Amino acid sequence: xxxxxxxxxxxxxxxxxxxxxxxxxxxxxxxxxxxxxxxxxxxxxxxxxxxxxxxxxx
Amino acid sequence: xxxxxxxxxxxxxxxxxxxxxxxxxxxxxxxxxxxxxxxxxxxxxxxxxxxxxxxxxxxxxxxxxxxxxxxxxxxxxxxxxxxxxxxxxxxxxxxxxxxxxxxxxxxxxxxxxxxxxxxxxxxxxxxxxxxxxxxxxxxxxxxxxxxxxxxxxxxxxxxxxxxxxxxxxxxxxxxxxxxxxxxxxxxxxxxxxxxxxxxxxxxxxxxxxxxxxxxxxxxxxxxxxxxxxxxxxxxxxxxxxxxxxxxxxxxxxxxxxxxxxxxxxxxxxxxxxxxxxxxxxxxxxxxxxxxxxxxxxxxxxxxxxxxxxxxxxxxxxxxxxxxxxxxxxxxxxxxxxxxxxxxxxxxxxxxxxxxxxxxxxxxxxxxxxxxxxxxxxxxxxxxxxxxxxxxxxxxxxxxxxxxxxxxxxxxxxxxxxxxxxxxxxxxxxxxxxxxxxxxxxxxxxxxxxx
Numbered sequence: 001x002x003x004x005x006x007x008x009x010x011x012x013x014x015x016x017x018x019x020x021x022x023x024x025x026x027x028x029x030x031x032x033x034x035x036x037x038x039x040x041x042x043x044x045x046x047x048x049x050x051x052x053x054x055x056x057x058x
Numbered sequence: 059x060x061x062x063x064x065x066x067x068x069x070x071x072x073x074x075x076x077x078x079x080x081x082x083x084x085x086x087x088x089x090x091x092x093x094x095x096x097x098x099x100x101x102x103x104x105x106x107x108x109x110x111x112x113x114x115x116x117x118x119x120x121x122x123x124x125x126x127x128x129x130x131x132x133x134x135x136x137x138x139x140x141x142x143x144x145x146x147x148x149x150x151x152x153x154x155x156x157x158x159x160x161x162x163x164x165x166x167x168x169x170x171x172x173x174x175x176x177x178x179x180x181x182x183x184x185x186x187x188x189x190x191x192x193x194x195x196x197x198x199x200x201x202x203x204x205x206x207x208x209x210x211x212x213x214x215x216x217x218x219x220x221x222x223x224x225x226x227x228x229x230x231x232x233x234x235x236x237x238x239x240x241x242x243x244x245x246x247x248x249x250x251x252x253x254x255x256x257x258x259x260x261x262x263x264x265x266x267x268x269x270x271x272x273x274x275x276x277x278x279x280x281x282x283x284x285x286x287x288x289x290x291x292x293x294x295x296x297x298x299x300x301x302x303x304x305x306x307x308x309x310x311x312x313x314x315x316x317x318x319x320x321x322x323x324x325x326x327x328x329x330x331x332x333x334x335x336x337x338x339x340x341x342x343x344x345x346x347x348x349x350x351x352x353x354x355x356x357x358x359x360x361x362x363x364x365x366x367x368x369x370x371x372x373x374x375x376x377x378x379x380x381x382x383x384x385x386x387x388x389x390x391x392x393x394x395x396x397x398x399x400x401x402x403x404x405x406x407x408x409x410x411x412x413x414x415x416x417x418x419x420x421x422x423x424x425x426x427x428x429x430x431x432x433x434x435x436x437x438x439x440x441x442x443x444x445x446x447x448x449x450x451x452x453x454x455x456x457x458x459x460x461x462x463x464x465x466x467x468x469x470x471x472x473x474x475x476x477x478x479x480x481x482x483x484x485x486x487x488x489x490x491x492x493x494x495x496x497x498x499x500x501x502x503x504x505x506x507x508x
Contacts (some may be wrong), residue, residue, distance in 0.1 A: 007393070011391045014391075017389075019316065020387060021260070022384055023384055023387055023388065026384055026385070026388045028392060029387065030094070030356070030388055030391065030392070033352065033353045033356055033357070034357070034392075034396055035181070035350070036350060036355070037350060037353040037354045037357055037399050037400060037403070038398055038399065039398070040347070040350050040353075040403055042347070042401070042402055042403055042406050043399055044402075
């Protein structure tokens with residue numbers, strides 16, 4: 001399940017609560033950057049084969 | 059501008075032979091500051107009495123036969139993010155109003171021991187978080203060649219101080235490109251050493267994973283002299299240029315050359331042809347994970363910066379300039395799990411740059427994809443699209459902050475409008491002296507700033 005949309009929603013609500021409307025477009029841009037980072041092929045997760053750790057980190 | 063610029067090495071020789079006094083050199087800089095600083099806004103603090111007193115003492119030392127080395131009596135400026143005792147370190151921010159440094163930063167102590175004279179503290183993009191020097195509590199710095207343009211940033215005031223002859227060299231910092239970007243924009247030599255090589259205590263931090271300190275100056279020899287002193291060598295020697303015909307370079311074209319001003323590309327290609335004519339071998343190389351560079355950078359730099367600024371973002375938010383405040387606030391929303399992902403990506407990129415170097419003498423690419431940008435313009439037209447100035451100016455430099463490889467920017471010509479273009483050479487980690495030898499060889503082919 002992709003939790004990024006809920007992170008963005010909470011962040012935008014928080015920026016609104018803090019009366020920082022100018023932060024909203026920056027957070028939207030950040031979320032796209034975060035999505036790219038999370039999609040990168042070097043990321044590991046708990047179901048991965050243990051040997052995968054040596055493939056990408058040198 | 060019609061100031062005759064002289065290098066640190068040249069001034070040092072003339073001081074040693076007593077052709078000129080440190081006091082006269084200092085007075086010359088102070089005169090140019092009087093003439094130009096009001097319009098350029100390069101300096102935040104000018105140390106008139108202090109620098110002249112330093113100069114007189116250092117002249118007495120030379121007269122009595124005590125010569126400290128090539129920086130003895132040379133007036134330099136310091137980016138106002140670096141502590142100089144008894145002077146404010148403003149970081150170009152009202153947040154630090156009233157601050158006075160109690161002691162020199164370690165690198166300032168080394169410069170002082172080497173006999174450097176501190177002319178003043180230069181303007182910067184607030185807290186070094188920007189590439190144009192426009193967001194500053196003290197107002198923007200103007201480019202000495204064109205007052206509608208930025209000198210680059212965040213070490214913009216530093217670069218302008220040297221280009222306008224208001225200092226013989228300067229010390230800046232570089233977290234994503236803040237030495238190399240203004241060096242490229244102003245036609246200077248700017249060195250970012252290997253990560254961790256130069257001590258950073260006494261320097262206001264931005265991102266401890268990426269912060270570096272280094273010189274901006276008029277020649278590779280000057281960069282080597284200043285680098286040596288910053289390393290703690292009071293009497294450093296200039297590098298012996300390598301033989302160009304034996305040099306091998308890699309050019310990482312994919313991603314780095316995708317968005318580039320045509321004139322920047324032309325100057326770079328011309329430089330490459332000159333190097334090949336001199337016998338250098340140039341080969342294309344590929345760095346695989348370039349698509350993630352900007353994301354890795356943001357997810358490390360911003361939370362690190364935000365952690366430092368969190369208390370003052372709460373207690374005095376309105377003392378920040380608006381743009382800098384917003385970027386710092388953005389860093390507070392980045393999750394720890396994404397910071398960790400970015401650090402893993404950083405390890406991978408470090409290996410990929412090492413592999414791209416693969417026994418070569420350096421990587422070659424421009425320092426900035428565009429010439430000096432227009433003041434007041436958050437976007438720039440490039441490659442048929444509009445791109446944020448911040449993203450474009452960082453595009454060719456930030457990778458080497460991520461990986462920590464040493465990198466130097468040299469001037470490699472000008473656009474038709476007379477704006478400088480910078481060539482970047484990236485070296486092997488922990489071999490900055492070798493990078494300087496290679497850069498000296500390249501400078502010998504391309505020519506000096508002055």
